[in-house]
Amino acid sequence: MNATPALPACCTALDSHWPLPTVLPDTVLLSTHFDPSRLLGDDFQRSAVPPPPSIQRSVAKRQAEFLAGRICARAALQQLEGMDMVPAIGEDRAPVWPAHICGSITHSTGRAAAIVANKQHWRGLGMDLxxxxxxxxxxxxxxxxxxxxxxxxxxxxxxxxxxxxxxxxxxxxxxxxxxxxxxxxxxxxxxxxxxxxxxxxxxxxxxxxxxxxxxxxxxxxxxxxxxxxxxxxxxxxxxxx
Structure with a gap:
C-alpha cells in the first residue's frame, strides 16, 4: 500500500469526529480546517492531488478549499475500502466517484469535509456546509x-x-x-x-x-x-x- 502523501501546511490533521445528531453506519466522514494564506505553490504536487485546469487558474481560496476537500475524500476512500484515489471533477462539476461508491464533498470558510459509503449500504449521500x-x-x-x-x-x-x-x-x-x-x-x-x-x-x-x-x-x-x-x-x- 502506498504511503499517504504529506498534508499541506494549509490543512490541519484530518478529523473523524461525527458532527451531526445521528451517526450513519457504514460511512466514513472526515473533515479538516484550511487556511488559504498558508497554501504553497507546490502543495498540490506534494499532496499528490492533481489540480484540474479550472483550479490551476483560480485564486488561493478556491485552490485551498478544493485541495482540502479532495484530501478528505481520498482519506475517506482509503479508510472505507483501502482505495487510493482522488475524485476528479465531472463535466457537471460534481465529483466523480468509483461506480460502487457514493459520496459528497463540501467546504465553506476555512473548513472542508467529505463523506463516502459503498452503494450496498447507501444509494445517495449529499452534504453541505x-x-x-x-x-x-x-x-x-x-x-x-x-x-x-x-x-x-x-x-x-x-x-x-x-x-x-x-x-x-x-x-x-x-x-x-x-x-x-x-x-x-x-x-x-x-x-x-x-x-x-x-x-x-x-x-x-x-x-x-x-x-x-x-x-x-x-x-x-x-x-x-x-x-x-x-x-x-x-x-x-x-x-x-
Whole structure:
C-alpha cells in the first residue's frame, strides 16, 4: 500500500469526529480546517492531488478549499475500502466517484469535509456546509431560497431563528440535490423541494415538489439532519440502499 502523501501546511490533521445528531453506519466522514494564506505553490504536487485546469487558474481560496476537500475524500476512500484515489471533477462539476461508491464533498470558510459509503449500504449521500447568514442577509435572501409555504412558516418564527431557518433551508436543499442528482441525473432547484419541519435537535423532514423519475416523484418525503458549530451549519441527506 502506498504511503499517504504529506498534508499541506494549509490543512490541519484530518478529523473523524461525527458532527451531526445521528451517526450513519457504514460511512466514513472526515473533515479538516484550511487556511488559504498558508497554501504553497507546490502543495498540490506534494499532496499528490492533481489540480484540474479550472483550479490551476483560480485564486488561493478556491485552490485551498478544493485541495482540502479532495484530501478528505481520498482519506475517506482509503479508510472505507483501502482505495487510493482522488475524485476528479465531472463535466457537471460534481465529483466523480468509483461506480460502487457514493459520496459528497463540501467546504465553506476555512473548513472542508467529505463523506463516502459503498452503494450496498447507501444509494445517495449529499452534504453541505454553509456559514450562518446574518439576520439582515437572511431577510434579504429569504424570497429567493424559500417557497411561499416555507415563507409562511418562517413568519411564525422568532427573529433570532430567522437566520438559522433560511441558512438551513438553503443548505438542506443543496444536500438534497447532491444526494439525488447522481441517482436521477436531472437538475432541480430550490423551488422543487420544501422543508416541512425541523427540530432544534437537528432533524429535518423535506418533500419533493416535482417528478424527477418514476421512483422520485412529487410528494416523496425524505429525512435530513444538521448541526451548527462555530458559526457554520452542516447538513446531510442520506438515502438508504
Amino acid at each position: 454553509e456559514n450562518l447568514l446574518s439576520s439582515e442577509r437572511a431577510e434579504r435572501l429569504a424570497g429567493e431560497i424559500l417557497i411561499p409555504a416555507e415563507m409562511q412558516r418562517m413568519a411564525a418564527a422568532s427573529a433570532d431563528q430567522l437566520a438559522l431557518c433560511v441558512t438551513l433551508t438553503f443548505s438542506v436543499k443543496e444536500s438534497l440535490f447532491k444526494a439525488l442528482y447522481p441517482i436521477v441525473q436531472k437538475r432541480f432547484y430550490f423551488e422543487h423541494a420544501e422543508v416541512l419541519e425541523w427540530t432544534e435537535q437537528g432533524q429535518v423532514r423535506l418533500r419533493l415538489l416535482t417528478d424527477l423519475s418514476n421512483e422520485w416523484r412529487n410528494g416523496t418525503e425524505l429525512e435530513a439532519q444538521f448541526g451548527v458549530q462555530d458559526g457554520q451549519l452542516l447538513s446531510l441527506v442520506s438515502i438508504r440502499a
